[in-house]
Amino acid sequence: MRVRFAPSPTGYLHLGNIRTALFNYLWAKKQNGKFVLRIEDTDTERSKPEYEQAFLEDLRWLGLQWDEGPEVGGEFGPYHQSQRLEIYQKYVNELIRKGKAYYCYVTEEETAEMKRIAKLERRPPRFDNRGRNFTEQEKEKRKAAGIKPTVRFYIKEPQLIMHDLIRGTVRFNLDDMVGDFVLMKADGKPTFHLAVCVDDGLMNITHVIRGEDHLSNTPKHIMLMDAMGLPAPAYGHLSLIHGPGGEPLSKRLEGISVRAFRKQGYLPEGLLNYISMLGWNPGDEREIFSQTELEQLFDLKRVGKSSSNYDPHKLDWMNGEHLRRLSDEAFVEQSLRYLKESGPFDYDEDLLRRILPTYKDNVLRLEELRDRLEILNDEFSYDDPAMIKAPETQQIVRAAILELPNLTQTGEDLYSAFIAALKPKVSVKGKQLFHPIRMVLTGKLHGPELKRFFGELGTERLIKRFQRAQNFANAQT
Numbered sequence: 001m002r003v004r005f006a007p008s009p010t011g012y013l014h015l016g017n018i019r020t021a022l023f024n025y026l027w028a029k030k031q032n033g034k035f036v037l038r039i040e041d042t043d044t045e046r047s048k049p050e051y052e053q054a055f056l057e058d059l060r061w062l063g064l065q066w067d068e069g070p071e072v073g074g075e076f077g078p079y080h081q082s083q084r085l086e087i088y089q090k091y092v093n094e095l096i097r098k099g100k101a102y103y104c105y106v107t108e109e110e111t112a113e114m115k116r117i118a119k120l121e122r123r124p125p126r127f128d129n130r131g132r133n134f135t136e137q138e139k140e141k142r143k144a145a146g147i148k149p150t151v152r153f154y155i156k157e158p159q160l161i162m163h164d165l166i167r168g169t170v171r172f173n174l175d176d177m178v179g180d181f182v183l184m185k186a187d188g189k190p191t192f193h194l195a196v197c198v199d200d201g202l203m204n205i206t207h208v209i210r211g212e213d214h215l216s217n218t219p220k221h222i223m224l225m226d227a228m229g230l231p232a233p234a235y236g237h238l239s240l241i242h243g244p245g246g247e248p249l250s251k252r253l254e255g256i257s258v259r260a261f262r263k264q265g266y267l268p269e270g271l272l273n274y275i276s277m278l279g280w281n282p283g284d285e286r287e288i289f290s291q292t293e294l295e296q297l298f299d300l301k302r303v304g305k306s307s308s309n310y311d312p313h314k315l316d317w318m319n320g321e322h323l324r325r326l327s328d329e330a331f332v333e334q335s336l337r338y339l340k341e342s343g344p345f346d347y348d349e350d351l352l353r354r355i356l357p358t359y360k361d362n363v364l365r366l367e368e369l370r371d372r373l374e375i376l377n378d379e380f381s382y383d384d385p386a387m388i389k390a391p392e393t394q395q396i397v398r399a400a401i402l403e404l405p406n407l408t409q410t411g412e413d414l415y416s417a418f419i420a421a422l423k424p425k426v427s428v429k430g431k432q433l434f435h436p437i438r439m440v441l442t443g444k445l446h447g448p449e450l451k452r453f454f455g456e457l458g459t460e461r462l463i464k465r466f467q468r469a470q471n472f473a474n475a476q477t
Contacts, residue, residue, distance in 0.1 A: 001033030002206045005066070006196065008040045009051035012257040013058050015249065015310060016211060016241055019275050023238065024209050025064045026276070026298035033206075037069030038199060041082045042189055058258040062268045063291055076203040081195050088190040091198050091228050092151050092183055100227045101183055103149040104131030105142040127179030129155075151184035153193075153224055160219040165207070165236030166303050172219040181220055197221050201230025209300070212237040236300060239307045241278055249310055256310065265338055265366030270319030278308040288321050320364035328357040335359075338366040347376060355456045358448035372447065375457075378464065380443040382472070389473045392428050393436040397473075399425035400437075400466045404459055415454035440469040 003024040007017055028035040037059070041047040056071065068074030078084060095101035106127075115125035131152060134142075142149075158174035183194040190198075200208065200221075215237045225232040243249045249256065261271050269291060276294050277287065280303050289297065323331065335356050339345055352373075359372050374380050382388050403421040407414060426433065438450060441462070454462070 001028065001031040002036060002204050003028050003033060003209060004036040004038050004200070004203065004205050006038040006040050006199075007055055008043060008046075009048055009055060010043060010046040011051060012054055012259050014258070015256040015275065015278075018062070018258060018271075019241065019278055020210055020238065021059065021064055022062075022272060022275055023280070023298070023300075023303070024207075026294055027207065027209060027300060028067075029295040030298050034067040035064075036074070036076075036203060036205065037066035037072075037079065038203070039070060039080045040192070040195065041080055042085075042192075042195060044082070044189075047082075054259065058262075061262065062258070062272055081190075081199065084195070084199065085190065087202070088184075088194055088198055092190075092194065095153070095183070095227060096151065098227075099154070101151050101153050102132060102180075103139070104152040104180070104182075105134060105139055105147050105149045106131040107147060124176050126175075126177065127152075127181070129179045132180065148186040150182045150186050152180040153183050153220070153227070155180050155223065157223070160222060162218060162222060162235065164215075164218075165209070165234055165300050167215075167237060167305055170215070170218075172216075174219060177216060178220070183224075193217065193220055193224060197224045197228065197230065200233055201225055201228065205233045207236065208233045209236045209238065212239055236303070238279055238303065239305055242307050242309050244309060244311055246309060263342065263367070265342070265368065266315070266319050267322050267334065267366075270322035271315070273322065274315045274318045278310070279303055279306075288318065288325075316364040323363065323366075324361060326360065328360065331360045332356045335366055335369055339369065342367070343370070347373065351376065351456065355453050358452040358456075362448045375442040375444075375447070375453070378461070378468070382439060382443045383445060384439055385472075385476075387436055387439050388469050389476050390436070392426075392432060393440065394470065394473050395426050396422065396428070396433065396436050397440060397466050397470045400440075401463060401470065404463050404466070407459060409455075411455040412451045413455070414459070415451040418454070441465050 005021040005024050007013065007021075013021075025035050027033070039052055039055075041052070052070070059066070066072060068076065069079045092101065096103070111127060114128055114130075118125045132154065155174055158172075160172045160174070162170050162172070164170050181193060182191050184190055199205075218235050218237070221235075222232045241249045258271075272291060272294070273287075273289050276289065276298070280298065282289070282297050283302055326334065332353055336349070336352065339347070339352075355373075355376070356369075359369060363369060363372065387393055399422055400418070403425065404418065407417050407421065409417045423429065423433075428436075434450060435445060438447065439445060441450070441454070441457070457465075
């Protein structure tokens with residue numbers, strides 16, 4: 001079994017791309033097959049090498065390593081369509097020779113006009129195949145006028161029935177959809193239809209899993225591959241992904257690119273787990289899976305026909321679950337890598353390694369760490385200045401400044417000793433005691449458990465923060 005992922009390097013990988021790549025990858029793994037990466041770069045004006053490099057980096061970051069393709073090689077290369085132009089020309093020539101394709105001298109303007117009229121008359125805006133019937137005299141006249149021909153496929157049997165791996169039996173009537181379609185453009189470049197069919201055939205692709213926006217292309221591809229004598233793969237079409245409100249999810253939205261997800265601090269495991277659930281289900285109530293578990297469980301039979309809605313809150317929750325699955329050591333390494341790659345890194349790394357595990361249960365994305373780590377900055381602001389100025393808080397502050405110099409414990413033991421020494425000296429307890437302490441030490445009402453980071457700040461730093469809160473209150477009076 002051989003599947004392929006064939007992106008065009010005209011932008012960054014987005015949510016829909018990734019799901020297509022993931023489902024192909026998982027299906028190949030489940031069937032002990034091959035996952036082929038092919039670059040569809042015949043659109044020379046829009047294709048950019050930087051986008052291709054981003055594809056390769058993002059796929060590897062996600063853990064979707066291809067078995068054949070760029071930087072890996074394979075017996076069916078080259079894997080860039082721009083390097084296969086002679087192959088496409090050979091097949092076009094053979095189709096013309098056999099009368100299955102023809103040079104068409106109908107101009108783009110004429111094609112646009114016939115579609116405009118069809119729309120006005122409420123008919124399908126299809127090509128009316130007039131180019132088939134041009135006389136040699138008409139062709140020569142158009143040649144003399146400088147018109148360069150396209151090559152169109154001659155549709156002789158417009159009716160087609162196919163079995164879709166996801167949707168079951170699908171019937172097509174191409175008379176209602178499209179006329180003879182273009183294989184080669186007037187500038188000599190192959191169309192998507194020609195290139196994808198030749199490549200799928202010659203690369204022995206057995207299964208094509210792609211979005212439902214390609215469903216209308218499938219009868220063209222089956223007919224064309226039959227005409228070229230190439231075996232057509234089995235096709236399965238995934239329903240589209242919609243936005244949180246059910247609106248179409250534009251692939252041009254920057255916020256749904258892999259680059260954006262990486263920048264926001266998602267784990268590849270969390271992102272893949274979430275994307276796997278957009279159209280597939282394991283058959284039970286489970287939602288959290290490792291990549292290995294997905295490779296073992298995935299089945300096209302459990303891919304649904306209904307559209308999926310992208311829910312960023314569900315993605316956050318799922319990513320948080322994967323963060324909590326990490327060991328403290330793995331969480332620290334992931335966090336350090338993210339912090340170093342995502343912006344200025346001006347932290348004390350030894351202190352950071354000690355304090356980062358306290359946040360493992362407190363963040364959904366690694367991006368949130370920068371805000372949380374503001375506690376390492378001694379000049380943070382207070383979210384609730386009134387709490388700092390409150391008499392009860394200042395009573396705690398005065399007692400803390402007196403008691404902390406007498407404590408010799410470290411780590412969580414320092415916190416326990418501090419609370420034990422503080423309680424007899426103040427008139428508050430419970431939340432009225434712990435919330436002011438958190439506000440004084442971090443400037444925030446919420447965060448990791450006090451005892452987990454208290455000792456990591458060290459006695460000297462703790463005293464300075466209580467003194468700072470005292471000075472703040474005095475300055476406000």
